[in-house]
Amino acid sequence: MNKGKKILFLFVTVCSLLVTPLADAQSTLALQERCAESATKLVSENPSKLVSEFHYNGKLNQCFVVIKYKDIRKKIMLNLTNVFENKQVGLYISEDFEKKPVICIVGNNECNSLSEFETLIKPYMEE
Numbered sequence: 001m002n003k004g005k006k007i008l009f010l011f012v013t014v015c016s017l018l019v020t021p022l023a024d025a026q027s028t029l030a031l032q033e034r035c036a037e038s039a040t041k042l043v044s045e046n047p048s049k050l051v052s053e054f055h056y057n058g059k060l061n062q063c064f065v066v067i068k069y070k071d072i073r074k075k076i077m078l079n080l081t082n083v084f085e086n087k088q089v090g091l092y093i094s095e096d097f098e099k100k101p102v103i104c105i106v107g108n109n110e111c112n113s114l115s116e117f118e119t120l121i122k123p124y125m126e127e
Contacts, residue, residue, distance in 0.1 A: 028056075028058055031056050031058075031061070031063070032056040034056075034063070035054060035055070035056035035063030035083060035084075036054065036056075038063060038083045038084065039054035039063060039065040039083050053065070053066050053125060054066070054083070055124070055125045055126070057124060057125070057126075057127055058127050059127050060124070062082050062083075062084055062085070062124075063082070063083040063084050064080060064081065064082055064083065064089065064121075064124045064125055065080075065081050065083050066078055066079070066080050066121065066125065067079045067081065074095070074096045075093075075094070075095055075096075076092070076093070076094050076114075077091070077092065077093045077094075078090075078091070078092040078114075078117065079091055079092075080106065080121050080124060080125075089106065089107060089121075089124060090105060090106035090107065090117065090120065090121055090124075091103055091104075091105055092104050092105075092111075092114060092117040094114065100112055100113070101113070101114070101117075104116065104117050106120035106121055106124075107120075
């Protein structure tokens with residue numbers, strides 16, 4: 001390969017390396033925006049729900065939302081939902097913060113406290 005072709009090859013390679021992360025960043029941004037819109041829509045369908053947090057997980061290529069329900073008698077329910085698939089991933093229900101939950105599950109993993117539930121949902125809510 002002559003010197004001119006080598007330089008051209010090197011230039012094209014460098015340009016493709018620079019463009020690929022930009023395209024990935026734009027794609028990720030679009031998915032994050034779609035996640036925010038979808039999570040907001042999901043929650044707005046029932047105004048009594050309080051969204052604690054939503055997150056686009058780039059590693060899993062999915063959008064997750066934790067919806068928190070509370071009432072005046074200290075009952076609490078947290079629901080981890082995959083927004084893009086409209087599928088429940090985790091559920092925590094407790095009659096009282098200090099007592100063992102009635103239900104505590106994330107994926108196939110059972111748990112015994114709110115702190116365990118929060119630990120189990122971290123891989124979904126963080127990248």
